[in-house]
Amino acid sequence: MPNLSVTRRTRSTPFTRRVTEAGVKGYTVYNRMLLPTVFENVEADYHHLKKYVQVWDVACERQVEVKGPDAAKLIQMLTPRNLVKMNNDQCYYIPVVDETGGMLNDPVAVKHNQDKWWISIADSDLLYWIKGLAVGGRLNVDVFEPDVSPLAIQGPKSDELMSRVFGDEIKELKFFRHRKISFNGKEHTVARSGYSLQGGFEIYVEGSVHGEPLWDALFEAGQDLDVRAGCPNGIERIEGGLLSYGNDMTHENTPYEAGLGRFCKGDTAKDCIGADVLQRERENGPKRQIRGLSISGDNVPHCQDTWPVIVDGDKVGQVTSAAWSPDLNTNVAIGMIDRTHWEIGNQVKVKTPDGDRIAKISKLPFPK
């Protein structure tokens, strides 16, 4: 891995000192902020995540707060997902599109009430899009980045760890629902969510000063659970079919291409910017779509860029993420495959930097 020059611009988080003390070995930059990528090594981190519990510095999931009488109207403009029935304690995964139907981000919307929302963003400055729409359209809202830094608790022992610190009630929190917890006299929002399939929570830490005390409380309470500092895991998230905006889909892709059609179905919100374009694509079907691929042979190299997917000499798609899966005993990958070749079970060729490999189209998440 090359070296990363860290400055104020590649922002540190309220947890960076603890992450450093925990021996972080690599970072990426996500929303102009440090996001850890590896602690022991990616494979050891993966095994630990599936068996115990980890605390992740995901402060880079910055919040865009939208507040005011036009908040609900503005949020519905962002996404084809219909938000009419959303409750005040719900989180919704919402593809965000522009007027061409191209994806700008795939955040989680956290609804506090009709007039107050957080948009927990993937890697693009969605703040600028939402603010631009508000100012350009003269909407009555404030749009800003609050001092909120998510900390994720992930892994099968998450419920045990969280209940030790916040009480047994936390175990009753349902998937993609949120509630308030109190810590050191300050309220924070916690949701049952996170970028893994191992179960867990995300604590939206309000106020940077609370970061280290909260981190320390979790580690103190979880010593005998073998709690460790962790991070989104490159193997586990591919196995689980969790997409990465900027890797697996970009502005070049629609939600249908990204396999997110289930969030656009039914009474697609007419107020969504791009609704007309998406309606046409819904009728015609997308030309290409996200698929899993199991790639033959031993460990593929690190996927730094797109790898062409070839059939009979023609390019029919590309791989965008790939890793060796110890549990599935194959290389797992995510890619975008043309309609002509996207059927599950099809055989294709993938051009990796180390040479061509045979691969098979798979469902996502990968079957166990």
Added chain:
Amino acid sequence: MPNLSVTRRTRSTPFTRRVTEAGVKGYTVYNRMLLPTVFENVEADYHHLKKYVQVWDVACERQVEVKGPDAAKLIQMLTPRNLVKMNNDQCYYIPVVDETGGMLNDPVAVKHNQDKWWISIADSDLLYWIKGLAVGGRLNVDVFEPDVSPLAIQGPKSDELMSRVFGDEIKELKFFRHRKISFNGKEHTVARSGYSLQGGFEIYVEGSVHGEPLWDALFEAGQDLDVRAGCPNGIERIEGGLLSYGNDMTHENTPYEAGLGRFCKGDTAKDCIGADVLQRERENGPKRQIRGLSISGDNVPHCQDTWPVIVDGDKVGQVTSAAWSPDLNTNVAIGMIDRTHWEIGNQVKVKTPDGDRIAKISKLPFPK
């Protein structure tokens, strides 16, 4: 320096292969793209830049193309700088602000004609802001990121190198003016500009496929000029008072605070979003402003975050960039200092991670 995990999301550039071959030793991520930070070492790169000529991969200066009948109107909404007299071959450095007067970016506007502009951006997704304003305000423009990747030629031998490849006419190009050059049968825009005070050009390479051939042509023509791969230099740019958005100023700051009042003076454009707020600040003066600081003692550590500036126990500002300057024989720094203490020559204390240092407020650029 920690390790950087590179994926498709931290985009490679049309020049990344050549940069790797040239032995790049560090990167930052800028506009979600790789930007080299060091080749031999920062000090050796600095001496070479001041004496010879370097080729810089600054593809991360992404372009936002604004095209259509409302283009000029939209561009003027972005900035307090009056664009009425701007010619079709000019580049303008434009502070971009939101409705609160807070800076969103400090790009260079490249005007092709009234209906076609490029905004060459610093590190924030200005594409989303401009697009949001256009869609929200129903303006008749297309806003998109074209396949254009700037390559900078910087250093005192830049004119000599450029004329060898593109002919003697290029020497007549004036500062912040642009013109077309032809290379391998394709036209590209070239401007006399760049992020150093050593003189030079920026070639806006249109079409990624032309990146490597152009790079190779420059290195072939410049062998006896000791042309090298380089990058924006952390020492030289501080000496020269060149600001870095995200480091030296952020959305928390107005253009006046960033010392960019000269771009807001006179008949400040009334169409600029934030014009009213800026007008008030112009009358009252900013509360704090960018200054140089010369910091005593031997080499300061790498500046990864803000360092408090203290007088009589009170915080009166912060340092945001700092480096040892071999030519000035002192540590040079850029910071934001409160009005009460910003006078040139004032003595202050800077809290570095290695301990307190005495410093003196200085003009920018630093006097030689």
